[in-house]
Amino acid sequence: MTPEDLRDTLAGESERVEWKQSAADVGDILRAAGALANDLGDSRRPGFLVIGLANDGRVVGVEGDLDEMQQKLANRLSSVKLVPTPSYSMEPIQRDGRTILVVRIEPYPVPPVVTVDGTVWVRRGTVTERAREADLLRLRERRPESRQPFDYRPFHGARLEDLRVSTLRVMYETAREGNHDSESFPSLEAWLTRKDLGRTIGETWIPNAAALLLFGQNPQEFFPGAVIEFVRYGGTEVDAPVAARKTITGTLPDQLEAIWAQLSAHLASIPAPVEGIKTPYRPEYPLEALRELARNLVQHRLYEGTNAPARVEWFDDRIVCSNPGGPFGHASEGEFGSHADYRNPTITRWLVELGYVEQLGRGVRLVRRMLARNGNPDLEVETDGFTVVTVRRGA
Secondary structure (H helix, E strand, C coil): CCHHHHHHHHHCCECCEEEECCCCCHHHHHHHHHHHHHCCCCCCCCEEEEECECCCCCECCCCCCHHHHHHHHHHHHCCCCEECCCCEEEEEEEECCEEEEEEEECCCCCCCCCEECCEEEEEECCEEEECCHHHHHHHHHCCCHHHCCHHHCECCCCCHHHECHHHHHHHHHHHHHCCCCHHHCCCHHHHHHHCCCEEEECCEEEEEHHHHHHHECCHHHHCCCCCEEEEEECCCCCCCCEEEEEEECCCHHHHHHHHHHHHHHHCCEEECCCECCECCEEECCCHHHHHHHHHHHHHCCCCCCCCCCEEEEECCCEEEEEEECCCCHHHHCCCCCCCCCCCCHHHHHHHHHCCCCCCCCCHHHHHHHHHHHHCCCCCEEEECCEEEEEEECCC
């Protein structure tokens, strides 16, 4: 942190600076981080979230283990409650004999704008508040379409009728009934725009790629490769007899339900180490670990510029999951799964909202722990244009 940044940060709250007495209120911290990343004033300069300062500027400092606090804060800022993940860094600073923690948050360069549990927050003066329609329009229009994530861009040639409108209308009516002012609630198309599923161009509302993949009547009409190929081999090599095969199509939620059913149906139990006079059994693979790897197949895959399917190949001694596209952004740094980032932020946010994806950005780390507890070897990962993850059967 430069001396100028430190001076501005401690001088008082502003559109680029927010003070917090502690990090205890997770929601408040995430809303502040999202608002600073959205940079409503278009300063194109970093924002600063200062933890350990009271509203009147008194230095109260941070309590407890500083390393543990930073790790918890990093996990929260990298979770899918806050998407897309903004670039941030943390620096402890000594002030008046106490330690304060300064979180530097870079303005997010491309839409969709940063959301917290699906809601956009902005800084207006010294206040963090929910973004208004005019704010959303302002944030979206200043970033060119060519720099938008693929799943957010309007899919020219598609129309509202290409979506499962009846399903979306039920969700819309539920949201409208839960609103305190249903009379002024937006129209269906305006609500869909607010939910980042498309926008009006000219006089026509056009869905984006996320809308077609999540709620399309026939997503494969627009994305032929957006399928999961499941194959069960009766051996350990690809030339073994095929015991079962299924091409899983439909929306991404449809695909998750179907692949989870296949994984569950083919999972068997094997004898575990004997303790006492009974022979215990355990599953060949922990089912929830396989379900998490299936989530990754639809959440993180590359949909643009390829017709390659995702694949799950089940051999007698291993399961191989392969996906177009390598780890994206920060997720490519360090050990596979140690950092979270989102190639498809709109799809990710909707899978969270629909209950298909957890909100903690810890999926691969949990998979490794579940495999270890079940007696399976650790994941084997290859990333070279495709992401190939191998899970081996336990001894």
